Amino acid sequence: xxxxxxxxxxxxxxxxxxxxxxxxxxxxxxxxxxxxxxxxxxxxxxxxxxxxxxxxxxxxxxxxxxxxxxxxxxxxxxxxxxxxxxxxxxxxxxxxxxxxxxxxxxxxxxxxxxxxxxxxxxxxxxxxxxxxxxxxxxxxxxxxxxxxxxxxxxxx
Numbered sequence: 001x002x003x004x005x006x007x008x009x010x011x012x013x014x015x016x017x018x019x020x021x022x023x024x025x026x027x028x029x030x031x032x033x034x035x036x037x038x039x040x041x042x043x044x045x046x047x048x049x050x051x052x053x054x055x056x057x058x059x060x061x062x063x064x065x066x067x068x069x070x071x072x073x074x075x076x077x078x079x080x081x082x083x084x085x086x087x088x089x090x091x092x093x094x095x096x097x098x099x100x101x102x103x104x105x106x107x108x109x110x111x112x113x114x115x116x117x118x119x120x121x122x123x124x125x126x127x128x129x130x131x132x133x134x135x136x137x138x139x140x141x142x143x144x145x146x147x148x149x150x151x152x153x154x155x156x
Contacts (some may be wrong), residue, residue, distance in 0.1 A: 018078035029104040029135035033112060033122065033130060035097075039140045045103045062111040065125050066093045068151045078118035083150075097150060098143045100120055100130065113149035121147050 019026055033041040040051035068091040069075035074086035087093045098112040100122075106149035112122035112130060121131040122143075132147055139147070 026153060029102055031100060031102045033098050033100055033137060033139045033143045035099070035142045035146055036138065039142050040099070040101055043101075043138065043140065046101075046107060050107065051101070053135050054107055055099050056100055058109040058111045059096065059135075061125065062093070063087070066111070066113075068093055078116075083114050083116070097146055100124065100137070114147075118151050120144075120151040 010062050028047065032040070032043050032045075034043065034051070037048050037052035037055050040046060040055070041048040046054070067075075067078065068087070068089065069078065069084070070091060072084055072086075072092050075094070079094040083095050083097075084092045085095045094113040096111045099109050100112055102108045110124055112124055115123050115129060117127045119129075119131060121129055128139050130137065132144055
């Protein structure tokens with residue numbers, strides 16, 4: 001339960017991003033979208049082991065908090081074609097497409113999923129969209145390729 005509380009607090013903190021505040025506590029924290037621990041480590045902020053631990057945490061969040069559907073058809077209707085997988089709980093869940101890594105004193109990660117419209121980008125557990133080209137975070141070449149491929153898959 002403590003993990004869920006921490007995740008919800010992190011989401012609340014991210015929800016406040018972009019709002020003006022009276023005092024700044026330093027430079028903005030860097031964030032990036034990656035598809036693997038190697039991809040994350042190539043960004044140069046964390047080691048491959050640190051990236052792997054963060055991604056393991058994001059996968060655990062996915063397993064606990066991702067939407068669950070009784071059938072593949074229900075999942076596909078909600079998430080889009082080819083965006084669902086059968087989980088260990090025998091239910092269908094959206095497939096993790098990438099990870100949002102937040103760097104800083106206490107790095108964190110969350111799973112990202114393909115969006116169901118034709119825009120290249122991702123969405124978080126809270127349905128926040130992460131579009132390519134947004135200057136609030138970096139996107140690795142590999143993650144960008146996945147986002148563009150997913151966007152192509154939603155057309156037609």
